[in-house]
Amino acid sequence: MTYESALAAAKRAGRAWGCPCGEDNPPHYDACHACQGPSWTCASCGTVSSSAWSSCRECDNNMPGELLGGREEGFEMTWQEFIALQVGPRRVGGRYDHGYPDSGYEVLAIDRGPRTGWPSWQITVRGRDGEVREHCTSWDPGRDRVVAQAPVGGPGEGHA
Known part of the structure; x- marks a missing residue:
């Protein structure tokens, strides 16, 4: 799926997030496509927001102050x-x-960065088709799911 098709689908579903720079982004992007400004995901409903505040525009639930300040x-x-x-x-x-x-x-593999340039972190995966890919798509608790969890502290997780 391209950025354009993901954004079009997000806009149709009403799930695109607007960045202060003026660009819209698909909900699974962890940073703005245009300015690379980071976003955050609501811990309650999974909505992505570029807001500097912890109040979610979708569910109006506030994340704990100790988490965000x-x-x-x-x-x-x-x-x-x-x-x-x-x-x-x-x-x-x-x-x-x-x-x-x-x-x-x-x-x-999980490279937690920080890395200079984009992406600032990345994850390496092997799809069902056998192809190995690197990306920095954030976890979406409203959509993604665990099929088989690996034990804590597995090899190749990069630095914490």
Whole structure:
């Protein structure tokens, strides 16, 4: 799926997120396609937002202040917290899918970064077709699911 087709589908479903730079993005993007500004995902409903505040526009649920910082301080996640939200429950050796037929994949490696340039972190997966891909698509708790979880601390997970 291309950026354009993913964005068109997101707009039809009313799930595109708007960035302060003016661009719209598909809900599975962890940063703006145009300016690379990071987004966050609501822990309750999975909505992606580029807002500096923790209030979700979809479910109006606030994430705990200790996770994001107070409203006066704005978005204050550490790099490790940000990456933990992006990677989600995925572990090296585990199997997951995106919630639609034949979308299963196995995680081969997780590079938690930070890396210079784009992508700032990445995950290496092998799809059901056997093809190995690298991407930085964040975990979507409303869509993605664990098929077979790998044990904690598997090899090849990069640095924390």
